[in-house]
Amino acid sequence: MKIKPPPLHSDGVCRFVGNRGFALVVTLSLMILLTVIAVGLLTLSSTSLRSSSRAGAxxxxxxNARLALMLALGELQSGLGPDQRISASGGQQLEEGDKSGGNHWTGVYASWTAGSEKRPSPIFRRWLISGDESVVTNPAAPQSSALATKKVSVVAADADHNAVEAGLIDLPSGGCAWWVGDQNMKAKLGGAxxxxxDRELAVARMQSAPRAAHEVFxxxxxxxADPVQDRLLTVKSADLVGRPAKPVFHDVTTASLGLLTNVRGGGFRKDLNFLLETPKPAANSAEVSPLYTAGSTAGINLGELWVDHNVWAELEYPSGPPTHADGGTIPSGMPFLVxxxxxxxxxxLYKHLPRLQLTLLYSLISKSKxxxxxxxxxxxxxxxxVFTIWNPFDVCxxxxxxxxxxxxxxxxxYDLNLKLENGPAGSKAAYTNSIKKLSNDRLFFFYGQLGRGQxxxxxxxxxxxxxxxxxxxxxxxxxxxxxxDGKLGWEFASGYAYPIPYETDxxxxxxxxxxxxxxxxxTIKSDAGMFLWSYNIGELVDSSGSTKYVGSFNIDLVYSRLASESPIAASSFPKIFPTLPNDPSAAKTIAQLEGNKWPIxxxxxxxxxxxxxxxxxDPTSGTRFTGRAMLRANETSVAQDLYNLSPDIVRASPLQVGMRRVNSLNSPIIECDSxxxxxxGAEYGASGGVSxxxxxxxxxxxxxSLxxxxxxxxxxxxxxxxRGExxxxxxxxxxxxxxxxxxxxxxxxGEVRGTLAGRDAADxxxxxxxxxxxTYFYSSIKPRTTSANKNSSTAYRxxxxxxxxxxxTDRKSYKPLPNERMRAWSSDPKVTLDAIFSSNKPTAEAADRIASYLMVDGMFNVNSTSVAAWRSFLSGLKGGxxxxxxxxxxxxxxxLVETAGTPVASLLEPGAAVIDDASLSNSAGRDQWLGFRSLKDEQIEELAKAMVKQVRRRGPFLSIADFINRRPGSDKDLALSGPLQSALDDKDVSINAAFREGERALSVAEAxxxxxxxxxxEAGAKAVAAPGYVKQGDLLTTLGPLVAVRGDTFVIRGYGEARDTSGKNVLARSWCEVVVQRVPDYLDPSDxxxxxxxxxxxxxxxxxxFNIISFRYLDSREIS
Known part of the structure; x- marks a missing residue:
């Protein structure tokens, strides 16, 4: 469009004729103004056209960016929609310190499916990022990051991370790219x-950490507890709490929920809070079936778990508790096992007297007449x-x-051999007899009755x-x-005397x-057996003629022998039953022994x-073992057996025999306080043991918590x-x-099954x-005051x-579960309640179905390689x-003891306060056997780094059990312990360092x-059962309910660009981001x-x- 200027007058003379001249000036001015406006409109029109063109681009x-999101969501749905999938970080393929974007790729693997006890080789499906097909289906691709010829940044670089670049996909109208990040591999912040x-909440949190520690970031x-925590709706809103010292996009999220699906078997896990909340199950029923077998022998079973689940209701809280034998009183209302x-x-197993050691002191004494x-x-x-008994529990x-x-x-x-010298003429020079013969030739040497006379x-x-x-x-x-009648305490002046017929004249x-x-x-072999220390309830034989044997500590007991085994003699095992040779320097006359008890x-x-x-x-005391004794000694066992004393059972058993010489009261015999x-603890004496x-x-x-x-x-x-001997x-x-x-x-x-002394054995x-x-989990939907075994109507109500x-759904009525991380997935609370409870009793399907109505806030995918995320996750009890x-x-x-660090749940209710790390090298330090550890931030950081090292070495974890368990095989480091325990025992982690040094450890050479x-x-820390030694089970008590090996919440970033008709020049770019959540419902609602x-x-x-939770376009400054 062109505008013609008005024609000029032909005369060219300028005349001034009154007002007519003024009119001419005004006319010319208006014409100029119109011209300016016209030119302006022309310019505006051109700009508008260009703007319209750019807007279209x-x-x-x-x-195209939204198309990228749809492509990503499709791959995510097919890759991680099914239950039997796991997701893992690309950082598992990279070395520590590598900053490349491949660290933040999300890989999809098939899980370790049910039915196989041997871990399969990982079956990789793809990386959830756009790129050449040959690259995204290559499990080692993060090591090269060559996704495609053309790449585009989808996540900005920062000081610790290179940019995440995705492969560009050509489209007729431009191009797109996408990337999927697993939010469950990050620490979930937000929520006061x-x-x-009170005690109830404190104990509940010991079994399910209520948060990830925001303090890390x-x-x-x-x-x-500050309400501002509730306003952490996005990572950017973290500035409301405190500006992060460094970018946290790859380490922190404010949205991550996890499903309680079974990645091995598919479907949802079964809830033990419902499955085990029943009256006493019948023997040999499905309710008590074994979890595994070894040979023809069943292993740990659901019946045992039923007992462990319900023992809490066996506690009694007497208002008038019994008095202790030392005269001390017990406070009213203290919990008792009776x-x-x-x-x-x-x-x-819980309601008996646990035995530690039987000690038999033998002495000589004479009496004259x-x-x-x-x-x-x-x-x-x-x-x-002398009996040493022990209450290993945190209740009376x-x-x-x-x-x-x-x-x-x-x-x-044993035989007692006396050499007699300097006696009168005709007297005997020696006397020999077995202890059995000297004790009235009875197989049963004595009966000690405990709890009857005192x-x-x-x-x-x-x-x-x-x-x-x-x-x-x-x-x-x-x-x-x-x-x-056994009574509390022992003194040397006591004992029971058997005559020794050393002379007939x-x-x-x-x-x-x-x-x-x-x-x-x-040298005698007895058909009955070699030795026994048994436990019987009440009289040895009651008025009805029956006995109530519940278990024994045996050697070669007739009832325990295999058909192929025959009786054995102590003399055949000189390293276990050593000879105490004659010592000429230890001598006394019989007259000197009058009234003087001489220990031998x-x-x-x-x-x-x-x-x-x-x-x-004592060099003559025979072969003895130390090592990880308490790890093998189940405190609740009523029976232990050394069978036929084959070397493998002697090494493996928590039991051992001791025989040593003592010649005077100055010799250590039995240590007993006033x-x-x-x-x-570490020993049976005051120098290294505790009471x-x-x-x-x-x-x-x-x-x-599992x-x-x-x-x-x-x-x-x-x-x-x-039960018997x-x-x-x-x-x-x-x-x-x-x-x-x-x-x-x-x-x-590489073994998880075998034999021990010819008997079936298992790991x-x-x-x-x-x-x-x-397969299982705990919902924490549980009764408050009694068990279904005690009162089913009350428990179920x-x-x-x-x-x-x-x-x-209203704040006034809502109460969180004891596991505060649980979230309800329910569109109709009444329908959900009716699905789990028929009237006032759980439905038969309650244990199988409740997980489909639950999600877990802050579920953490342990395939993460973010050290910062691990620090935050591990610090979930910080300051608790x-x-x-x-x-x-x-x-x-x-x-209720406040902690500055992160307390460790080695005990649910410790018997002492925080253990001073400096005291751990001294085994006689009392608190390490009663109290709890509180880990410093520096120790947590060491552990997080060691944990990521384990993730890189062992990952991907193909099931939760794969993360919990050691890795049987030829690699001894992986076969030694689970990844969390291996991290705790890493040489660069100071948490258990005191137990790995000096006399508190067993060397590989010794083992x-x-x-x-x-x-x-066998080597390493000996005191692995002490509360002061941090075990992976201690950490899993708190963190186990939050552990996963896959993500269910994901962030997807899509990139789109528009190009000109040549396809070479980019006219416009766009980035967008969506957060999606996998939910319990199937994609097709017919199931x-x-x-x-x-x-x-x-x-x-x-x-x-997958549901879309949020969507936003990104500013280019968030990417550059």
């Missing part, structure tokens, strides 16, 4: 956490039977008179010495076997004989300890089986099997974790009320309060010398969310639906 770029005000200026008189009580004018001396063998233990215990012991398999009350963790008690004298033993018994002695193991030897039979000073000093307490050791918690309400099952009694004992569990003895992962040193690195931890962690208040019930100074209500097939598994195997072909391929 921008719209096209945005459309209310402070702990935002500092500690704002408290976790021993049962019912041999078939399923809770017997006047026969006419001549003194005659009778010689006696004095036996002091009472053994009432109605359920008193009878401990029975056989005579030790109140037997044990404070939490208490170690007691039970013998004749204080102030007792030596008593003569009548014919036959004898029994005594009384006239030769003038006391002149000088005695030296030796002790030699028997101490025989012990009991649990090993980390140190063994009483025997290490109150009758003994010592345990209170708590290793297991009895929950005050049902647990809600990690807390480490406190359970489960060891592979068939539910409902008959035989040892019944699947070998070997194990403690804290579930959630921990220490390789059994009795197997080669209990590996097989139990494999069966549990992907309380369960229903808890679920109902959790589903409530811990319920401490101090012992022995008991209190009815626990103290090799002891003959272990996997010596590296129910709780259907394990969907019928729809669509759902078989694409799995569960």
């Amino acid at each position: 921008q719209q096209q770029a945005q459309a 956490v209310e402070p702990v005000i 935002l500092g500690s200026a704002v408290a976790a 021993s049962t008189a019912d041999k078939s009580d399923p809770f017997l 006047m026969v006419g004018s001549v003194k005659q001396y009778d010689l006696f063998l004095v036996a002091d039977p 233990l009472h053994n009432p008179q109605s359920a008193f215990a009878t401990f029975k012991s056989w005579a030790i398999p 109140n037997l009350v044990m404070r939490p963790g208490e170690v007691q010495i039970i013998a004749q008690g204080f102030g007792e004298s030596i008593k003569n033993v009548p014919g036959g076997s004898w029994q005594f 009384p006239e030769l018994m003038n006391g002149a004989q000088k005695i030296t002695y030796s002790m030699t193991p028997n 030897c101490v025989f012990t039979y009991g649990l090993r300890t980390e140190a063994d000073p009483l025997f290490e000093a 109150n009758g307490l003994g010592y345990y 209170h050791v708590i290793t297991r918690s009895i929950p005050r309400e049902p647990i809600h 990690g807390a099952l480490q406190h359970g009694a489960a060891e592979g004992t068939r539910f409902g089986q008959a 035989k040892s019944w569990f699947l070998q070997p003895s194990t403690s804290r099997a579930i959630s921990n992962s220490f390789a059994p040193s009795i197997f080669a690195p 209990h931890s590996y097989l139990a974790n494999l069966a549990l962690w992907d 309380e369960q229903k009320e808890r679920l109902e208040s959790f589903l409530a 309060k811990v319920p401490v019930s101090p012992t022995p100074a008991l209190k009815k209500n626990p103290d 090799t010398g002891q003959g272990f097939p996997f010596p590296e598994a 129910k969310a709780y259907d394990t195997v969907p019928k729809s072909k669509v759902n078989l391929v694409f799995g569960r639906r």
